[in-house]
Amino acid sequence: MSVQSHPGRPTLEDVAAKAGVSRATASRVLNSSPRVSPEAQEAVTAAVTALGYQPNQAARALVTRRTGAVAVVFSEPEPKIFADPHFAWLIRAAARSLADADVQMVLLLVHSPEDMARARRFLAGGHVDGALVFAPHKGDQLPAAARKLPLPVVYAGRPWGPLRGLHLVDHDNEGGGVLATEHLIALGRKRIGSVTGPLDEHSAVDRLAGWRAATGASDEDVALLTEDGGFSREGGKRAMAALLARVPDLDAVFVASDLMADGALEALRAAGRRVPEDVAVVGFDDHPAIAPHTTPPLTTVRQDTGDQVKHMVTHLLRLLREEPVRARREVLPTALVTRGSA
Amino acid sequence: MSVQSHPGRPTLEDVAAKAGVSRATASRVLNSSPRVSPEAQEAVTAAVTALGYQPNQAARALVTRRTGAVAVVFSEPEPKIFADPHFAWLIRAAARSLADADVQMVLLLVHSPEDMARARRFLAGGHVDGALVFAPHKGDQLPAAARKLPLPVVYAGRPWGPLRGLHLVDHDNEGGGVLATEHLIALGRKRIGSVTGPLDEHSAVDRLAGWRAATGASDEDVALLTEDGGFSREGGKRAMAALLARVPDLDAVFVASDLMADGALEALRAAGRRVPEDVAVVGFDDHPAIAPHTTPPLTTVRQDTGDQVKHMVTHLLRLLREEPVRARREVLPTALVTRGSA
DNA sequence: GGCGGCCGTGAAAGCGCTCTCACCAGGGGC
DNA sequence: GCCCCTGGTGAGAGCGCTTTCACGGCCGCC
Numbered sequence: 001m002s003v004q005s006h007p008g009r010p011t012l013e014d015v016a017a018k019a020g021v022s023r024a025t026a027s028r029v030l031n032s033s034p035r036v037s038p039e040a041q042e043a044v045t046a047a048v049t050a051l052g053y054q055p056n057q058a059a060r061a062l063v064t065r066r067t068g069a070v071a072v073v074f075s076e077p078e079p080k081i082f083a084d085p086h087f088a089w090l091i092r093a094a095a096r097s098l099a100d101a102d103v104q105m106v107l108l109l110v111h112s113p114e115d116m117a118r119a120r121r122f123l124a125g126g127h128v129d130g131a132l133v134f135a136p137h138k139g140d141q142l143p144a145a146a147r148k149l150p151l152p153v154v155y156a157g158r159p160w161g162p163l164r165g166l167h168l169v170d171h172d173n174e175g176g177g178v179l180a181t182e183h184l185i186a187l188g189r190k191r192i193g194s195v196t197g198p199l200d201e202h203s204a205v206d207r208l209a210g211w212r213a214a215t216g217a218s219d220e221d222v223a224l225l226t227e228d229g230g231f232s233r234e235g236g237k238r239a240m241a242a243l244l245a246r247v248p249d250l251d252a253v254f255v256a257s258d259l260m261a262d263g264a265l266e267a268l269r270a271a272g273r274r275v276p277e278d279v280a281v282v283g284f285d286d287h288p289a290i291a292p293h294t295t296p297p298l299t300t301v302r303q304d305t306g307d308q309v310k311h312m313v314t315h316l317l318r319l320l321r322e323e324p325v326r327a328r329r330e331v332l333p334t335a336l337v338t339r340g341s342a
Numbered sequence: 343m344s345v346q347s348h349p350g351r352p353t354l355e356d357v358a359a360k361a362g363v364s365r366a367t368a369s370r371v372l373n374s375s376p377r378v379s380p381e382a383q384e385a386v387t388a389a390v391t392a393l394g395y396q397p398n399q400a401a402r403a404l405v406t407r408r409t410g411a412v413a414v415v416f417s418e419p420e421p422k423i424f425a426d427p428h429f430a431w432l433i434r435a436a437a438r439s440l441a442d443a444d445v446q447m448v449l450l451l452v453h454s455p456e457d458m459a460r461a462r463r464f465l466a467g468g469h470v471d472g473a474l475v476f477a478p479h480k481g482d483q484l485p486a487a488a489r490k491l492p493l494p495v496v497y498a499g500r501p502w503g504p505l506r507g508l509h510l511v512d513h514d515n516e517g518g519g520v521l522a523t524e525h526l527i528a529l530g531r532k533r534i535g536s537v538t539g540p541l542d543e544h545s546a547v548d549r550l551a552g553w554r555a556a557t558g559a560s561d562e563d564v565a566l567l568t569e570d571g572g573f574s575r576e577g578g579k580r581a582m583a584a585l586l587a588r589v590p591d592l593d594a595v596f597v598a599s600d601l602m603a604d605g606a607l608e609a610l611r612a613a614g615r616r617v618p619e620d621v622a623v624v625g626f627d628d629h630p631a632i633a634p635h636t637t638p639p640l641t642t643v644r645q646d647t648g649d650q651v652k653h654m655v656t657h658l659l660r661l662l663r664e665e666p667v668r669a670r671r672e673v674l675p676t677a678l679v680t681r682g683s684a
Numbered sequence: 685g686g687c688g689g690c691c692g693t694g695a696a697a698g699c700g701c702t703c704t705c706a707c708c709a710g711g712g713g714c
Numbered sequence: 715g716c717c718c719c720t721g722g723t724g725a726g727a728g729c730g731c732t733t734t735c736a737c738g739g740c741c742g743c744c
Contacts, residue, residue, distance in 0.1 A: 009468070011699095011700055011701085012700065012701065012702095013700080013701095021723080021724085022723070022724045022725075023702095023724085024702080024703080024723075024724055024725080025722085025723060025724075027701070027702060027703080028702095028703095028722095028723090030701095031702080035721060035722060035723090036722075036723090037721085037722060037723090040722080040723085054466060054467050054468060055701075056404070056699085056700050056701070057403075057409075057467065057468060057469055058401075058403035058404040058409065058468075058699085058700080058701090059400075059700035059701040059702090059729090060701055060702075061399075061400035061701090061729095062398070062401050062404050062699090062700080062701070062702095062729050062730065062731085063700090063701055063728080064701085065729080067399075069448070078434075085427075087430060088430050091433065091449070091451075092420075095449060095450070095451040096451070099450075099457070099460060104448050104464070104469060105448065106411070106446050106447065106448055106449075107433070107437055107447055107448075107449045108437070108441075109433075109434055109437040109441075118441060122446070124396055125397075126351070126396060126398060126399060126400075127399055127446060353729095353730055353731085354731065354732095355731095363693080363694085364693065364694045364695075365694085365730090365731080365732095366693070366694055366695080366696095366732080367692080367693060367694075369731070369732060369733085370693090370732095370733095372731095373732080377691065377692060377693090378692075378693090379691090379692060382692080382693085397730085397731075398731070400729085400730080400731090401699090401729070401731040401732090402730080402732075403699095403731090404700065404701085404729090404730080404732095405699050405730090405732045405733080406699090406731085406732070407699080
């Protein structure tokens with residue numbers, strides 16, 4: 001004989017009745033409030049399992065003003081999201097970190113102005129408690145729009161525009177660039193070029209800055225020795241070919257992403273240059289699906305993307321709980337991983 | 343002077359007050375109920391914009407018993423989700439289709455038994471109105487678990503286990519396999535092999551069945567002329583190499599995915615075979631990031647993944663609205679796309 | 685002119701939960 | 715012996731919305 005007199009999912013009322021306590025006490029047990037007697041605790045727990053009770057999220061959200069969901073927003077032109085395995089990686093890392101924290105992940109992919117409007121509406125609509133935003137490109141409207149929202153946001157990397165008040169988790173891209181380039185210098189290389197990412201992304205700018213700091217390159221050097229590879233495999237190939245044509249005596253290159261480095265290696269093969277004998281190559285990312293599998297295996301700068309996302313999630317959860325955060329901006333270290341290419 | 347006397351987001355009450363109507367009428371306008379006078383309509387709309395009103399989802403969900411969210415579940419071993427661009431494509435297609443329908447997408451990635459338990463709990467928890475499930479592997483517990491839930495679910499492709507009562511959108515994989523193989527036969531090829539996907543996926547089994555139907559292969563032929571490439575680039579390369587070693591006079595091969603075909607082409611190059619002169623190759627997927635860019639460009643069987651996901655979403659939404667669905671199972675057509683490889 | 689019907693509207697119930705507040709024991713301090 | 719405090723509990727308000735129900739006014743019909 002069931003305590004429920006009505007159909008459908010059991011409510012807290014049903015649980016309370018079955019446990020012989022009030023709804024308030026049942027609620028206290030569910031939210032593990034300290035002031036509940038062991039007996040009540042046990043009775044309620046038993047009733048919950050017996051009834052297969054699941055709290056109604058909507059009702060809970062209505063009173064707590066918490067949805068238990070977080071948006072993960074990628075603002076990136078369409079093709080990128082397919083071609084670059086980095087994104088799959090980021091999405092997966094976010095899914096895992098958020099699942100571990102028992103918050104649900106609502107994925108927003110922003111490709112067009114309409115998508116932007118929709119995302120803005122969505123974020124303003126109170127569907128989520130906070131957001132993780134990946135919007136690296138210069139001119140992206142999202143960060144500006146997001147900061148008007150009364151919604152905690154943590155950025156991946158440094159977005160463009162004023163940083164004041166923003167929370168972000170970045171990697172030490174410049175430091176990584178220095179690491180890569182100094183490694184090449186230590187190998188005795190003299191003509192060191194760089195295939196850069198698109199310079200409308202801070203990460204690309206910073207990695208280039210690292211190369212420049214280590215080489216002490218002049219403006220003319222930069223124009224001569226660097227080429228934008230757009231963070232794509234094809235772009236890396238094209239940029240490498242261009243660099244070789246312009247600087248035939250190039251003996252090393254710092255390529256600002258593993259995906260581009262894979263393309264660059266192809267271009268070097270096509271040009272008949274041996275790696276690392278003729279040209280040493282250092283990548284960036286230490287992407288597990290790329291760096292160990294290139295020919296030769298790629299020496300690269302390791303950045304732990306999973307770790308970055310984990311930090312972002314931790315940071316956001318702290319903001320949601322209104323706990324003090326150590327710093328608004330976290331910068332994670334990078335490290336050199338030596339393999340065959342340099 | 344604001345009508346609101348309290349801080350925070352405006353409520354429907356505020357809108358109603360500002361528009362000079364009751365909360366009920368304001369609600370009717372928001373839900374575009376037919377029986378509202380034009381004046382009331384206008385007044386409410388004006389008040390909404392003036393106040394920047396956004397309905398509280400939780401409150402709405404509480405009474406309508408609708409969350410406005412749908413889960414998208416991928417049950418797939420971990421490495422796959424990185425390496426295969428197909429997934430990024432699926433995720434993007436789902437994001438777009440769901441966004442168009444104004445429902446939010448909650449992404450669930452299931453890699454481990456713990457993930458499974460969590461996903462099950464989540465789906466049972468009433469967080470979402472329905473689910474799109476991608477769980478192609480034999481032995482996956484998810485479909486069995488999901489069918490116990492009082493939750494509309496639409497599957498991508500044919501899951502294993504009893505199909506009774508399941509809603510799914512599949513591609514005509516067998517028909518595609520026939521198409522590919524008959525094309526090779528029409529080219530006059532005599533020794534036609536196949537690199538298959540993992541045979542714990544129905545799509546792989548069906549594509550192989552298509553090849554078999556077209557070639558009329560015996561069981562011994564199957565053992566000799568086919569090799570599992572695991573739907574990965576590396577696997578395709580390895581399987582192709584094995585096939586070449588076993589059947590030196592092979593003059594054509596149907597490779598059951600573009601990613602594997604890319605690997606197979608590499609293996610053929612390494613073995614010094616010309617494509618299509620010595621060995622003709624037909625892939626499967628017509629993946630836009632792969633098929634047009636292989637060397638030579640890949641002749642392949644087109645399946646429109648975006649379309650599949652769109653059908654899944656439409657089907658699910660129909661289920662959610664409790665509208666009649668034409669059929670529980672939809673099978674989308676495939677078509678041959680001729681490029682350079684065959 | 686009277687009446688039924690329909691249209692637009694508002695009052696109010698209630699969705700399932702959390703949390704404040706009040707209450708009641710019981711124990712310890714004076 | 716009285717009071718205060720503390721730990722456990724329950725009654726009930728209220729979160730913001732949808733939706734039922736009842737009501738008043740207007741039209742058209744006989």
